[in-house]
Amino acid sequence: MPRRLLRDGEIVVDDWRTLDEAEADGQSPLMLTLDQWLTDRERWIARGGRLGVILAPQHKVEVLAADLARFSLVAAAFPGPSEGRGYTQARLLRERWLFSGELRATGAISRDQIFFLARCGFNSFELPDAEIENAAAAFATFSAAYQPSNDAGLAAPLLHR
Amino acid sequence: MRSYTGVISSPLARQLKYAAMYRYDVIDKALVNERVAQFRDQTRRFLAGTLGEDEFRHLRLRNGLYIQRHAPMLRVAIPYGLLSSRQLRTLADIARRYDRGYGHFTTRQNIQYNWPALETVPDILAELAAVEMHAIQTSGNCIRNTTSDHLAGVTPDELEDPRPYCEIIRQWSSFHPEFTYLPRKFKIAVTGSPKDRAASLIHDVGVHLVRGPGGEPGFEILAGGGLGRTPVIGHVVRDFLPREHLLSYLEAVLRIYNREGRRDNLTKARIKILLKSVGLEEFKKRVEAEWELIKDAGLRITEAQVAHMQSFFNPPAYRSLQDSDPAAGRDTAFRAWYRYNTAEHKVSGYRVVYVSLKSPDVAPGDATDAQMELIADLADRYSFGEVRVTHTQNLLFADVEQERAFELWQALEDAKLATPNIGTLTDMICCPGLDFCSLANAGSIDVAKLINERFDDYDYVYDLGELDLKMSGCMNACGHHHVGNIGILGVDKGGAEWYQITIGGAAGADASLGTVIGPSVAKADVPETLARLLDVYVERRLPEERFLDTVRRLGVQPFKERVYAAPAAA
Numbered sequence: 001m002p003r004r005l006l007r008d009g010e011i012v013v014d015d016w017r018t019l020d021e022a023e024a025d026g027q028s029p030l031m032l033t034l035d036q037w038l039t040d041r042e043r044w045i046a047r048g049g050r051l052g053v054i055l056a057p058q059h060k061v062e063v064l065a066a067d068l069a070r071f072s073l074v075a076a077a078f079p080g081p082s083e084g085r086g087y088t089q090a091r092l093l094r095e096r097w098l099f100s101g102e103l104r105a106t107g108a109i110s111r112d113q114i115f116f117l118a119r120c121g122f123n124s125f126e127l128p129d130a131e132i133e134n135a136a137a138a139f140a141t142f143s144a145a146y147q148p149s150n151d152a153g154l155a156a157p158l159l160h161r
Numbered sequence: 162m163r164s165y166t167g168v169i170s171s172p173l174a175r176q177l178k179y180a181a182m183y184r185y186d187v188i189d190k191a192l193v194n195e196r197v198a199q200f201r202d203q204t205r206r207f208l209a210g211t212l213g214e215d216e217f218r219h220l221r222l223r224n225g226l227y228i229q230r231h232a233p234m235l236r237v238a239i240p241y242g243l244l245s246s247r248q249l250r251t252l253a254d255i256a257r258r259y260d261r262g263y264g265h266f267t268t269r270q271n272i273q274y275n276w277p278a279l280e281t282v283p284d285i286l287a288e289l290a291a292v293e294m295h296a297i298q299t300s301g302n303c304i305r306n307t308t309s310d311h312l313a314g315v316t317p318d319e320l321e322d323p324r325p326y327c328e329i330i331r332q333w334s335s336f337h338p339e340f341t342y343l344p345r346k347f348k349i350a351v352t353g354s355p356k357d358r359a360a361s362l363i364h365d366v367g368v369h370l371v372r373g374p375g376g377e378p379g380f381e382i383l384a385g386g387g388l389g390r391t392p393v394i395g396h397v398v399r400d401f402l403p404r405e406h407l408l409s410y411l412e413a414v415l416r417i418y419n420r421e422g423r424r425d426n427l428t429k430a431r432i433k434i435l436l437k438s439v440g441l442e443e444f445k446k447r448v449e450a451e452w453e454l455i456k457d458a459g460l461r462i463t464e465a466q467v468a469h470m471q472s473f474f475n476p477p478a479y480r481s482l483q484d485s486d487p488a489a490g491r492d493t494a495f496r497a498w499y500r501y502n503t504a505e506h507k508v509s510g511y512r513v514v515y516v517s518l519k520s521p522d523v524a525p526g527d528a529t530d531a532q533m534e535l536i537a538d539l540a541d542r543y544s545f546g547e548v549r550v551t552h553t554q555n556l557l558f559a560d561v562e563q564e565r566a567f568e569l570w571q572a573l574e575d576a577k578l579a580t581p582n583i584g585t586l587t588d589m590i591c592c593p594g595l596d597f598c599s600l601a602n603a604g605s606i607d608v609a610k611l612i613n614e615r616f617d618d619y620d621y622v623y624d625l626g627e628l629d630l631k632m633s634g635c636m637n638a639c640g641h642h643h644v645g646n647i648g649i650l651g652v653d654k655g656g657a658e659w660y661q662i663t664i665g666g667a668a669g670a671d672a673s674l675g676t677v678i679g680p681s682v683a684k685a686d687v688p689e690t691l692a693r694l695l696d697v698y699v700e701r702r703l704p705e706e707r708f709l710d711t712v713r714r715l716g717v718q719p720f721k722e723r724v725y726a727a728p729a730a731a
Contacts, residue, residue: 084342119338146332148459
């Protein structure tokens with residue numbers, strides 16, 4: 001069954017494949033784990049096509065800095081409901097390293113987190129299929145924010161009101 | 162949503178209208194209302210079975226909702242301990258209509274309800290939102306309610322009123338998108354006085370208002386303090402932070418903590434453990450490096466913003482009065498109360514008045530709905546409609562005319578709110594303990610009762626002078642036992658409740674951790690053990706020497722010898 005996700009507010013079928021999912025000679029965009037990327041970096045560069053990388057919570061985004069332009073997608077994994085490092089990974093990627101590709105949250109996330117995830121810069125969300133239909137409403141959970149972050153859609157932070 | 166229908170009782174209060182405190186604007190109001198809607202939806206999904214137990218747990222905790230021994234416990238935020246009479250009436254109303262007619266004030270200046278039904282919590286939050294209150298981030302692994310000095314703005318020993326900065330921090334930390342899933346809870350305390358009545362040294366971050374070399378306003382920042390299983394006194398991480406950088410620096414500290422704090426073991430996840438493992442110098446270096454990269458971005462605080470925030474905390478309309486001695490010629494009971502339960506005010510003719518929630522027959526920190534309503538009325542009549550919560554689990558009126566103290570005392574006395582014991586042995590800090598809390602190993606409320614029964618002679622208690630007794634029912638240390646002059650920690654020993662005693666702790670500017678005197682004692686022996694400790698003090702103190710200083714001078718040994726000399730006669 002194709003994986004669906006919420007990307008830029010729309011429910012779409014995922015066009016990306018992990019290495020396990022990809023056909024040997026397939027040309028679909030490929031998401032690699034950081035290990036896979038680092039181990040065979042030259043091979044993936046030679047392959048061509050769109051590349052993405054999946055960060056585990058303990059990974060520092062700085063390891064991607066030199067290669068960031070090669071990636072169309074960076075995913076941050078949330079292995080459990082209390083995981084919070086991905087929020088910092090996202091802000092640093094967007095604000096410090098100016099990553100403008102797809103920033104995806106994967107793992108134990110639900111509609112109850114996506115307001116905060118989006119504020120940190122994520123624009124795509126792998127959500128449980130049962131709740132993906134209604135999840136987009138969560139982007140409007142709050143109409144304002146007290147802090148500057150990655151807030152395309154929100155009113156100016158309160159400090160500047 | 163039910164609108165406020167309380168009656169402001171005095172004509173004076175009607176003129177005054179509001180306590181000097183932060184007032185919500187349309188955006189603040191929208192945010193708390195949106196939070197209510199969000200939590201209502203989450204609760205509905207949980208009750209309908211579409212939101213799992215574990216997922217809901219993470220969400221409800223960020224709204225102050227625990228599942229406790231008997232029922233859910235709801236912790237409501239009282240930002241830096243400040244309440245208007247109107248808000249206090251709502252708290253009373255909630256206690257009466259949704260709980261069992263009382264609330265429990267905590268060491269973090271909040272209030273807890275022990276018996277609300279889960280399905281009514283969204284309605285309670287709506288009642289709170291109507292009076293500019295909430296339960297946002299009062300539990301869970303996020304930035305908690307910012308606490309401060311309960312004498313802020315009225316004490317003569319203060320450099321500057323810390324509350325505007327508390328409110329700035331409250332706003333910055335509310336719904337912070339990056340720091341909502343931290344490794345562990347994170348507590349910030351702010352003080353504008355060198356006396357540090359906010360226990361800032363035992364907070365994850367302590368913010369001290371100071372002046373820079375040229376007299377410019379700013380902060381000394383401490384980090385890594387905390388109690389719990391591994392008590393640590395906080396370390397200075399920055400001697401002077403210019404005022405405009407407060408939030409960017411806090412953001413840098415939190416970011417380092419969120420990235421690098423341990424998440425594999427809950428008992429090693431606080432920032433104090435990170436600081437210890439990387440070392441103070443390395444920690445400072447990492448924070449400074451991060452801060453350099455963000456300090457000139459969007460978090461800079463302008464002078465105009467500070468002035469705007471300060472405008473909410475302007476002094477009330479004090480009358481021009483002379484200092485007097487209202488105790489002169491009055492009876493002994495009033496004189497004792499005036500001496501112990503009032504404190505100096507920076508404006509002549511005024512006095513700070515404590516409302517003791519430490520009546521001997523009541524759990525420390527508890528107040529009934531009727532008491533809360535009375536206190537709200539008295540606040541309108543005597544103190545500009547404002548009430549404060551202290552971290553020692555009492556309430557106070559900040560601005561009482563000295564000449565009216567006697568009539569205020571009479572009203573408090575009638576409601577059992579004038580126990581003249583502030584700062585003494587029986588002004589105990591005490592967590593809810595085994596009676597309510599699912600974490601506790603042992604009871605604490607019943608021990609408080611035993612102690613009150615044993616030490617019911619005020620002359621003796623007064624003779625002991627300044628003494629703080631702090632008690633926790635487990636090593637999570639909600640009762641701050643490590644920093645009590647005398648600390649009592651409940652432990653479980655083969656299913657029985659035992660108590661470990663420490664002495665020599667302190668929570669103020671000279672904070673220190675207490676030393677364990679020896680093996681734990683049975684519940685019935687706690688009062689006798691205290692009596693023996695106090696006997697040693699009374700025998701060996703120097704003139705005017707406090708208990709704490711005697712312990713620091715003599716060390717634990719003489720106390721220990723006395724306690725364990727012979728079996729305690731229970």
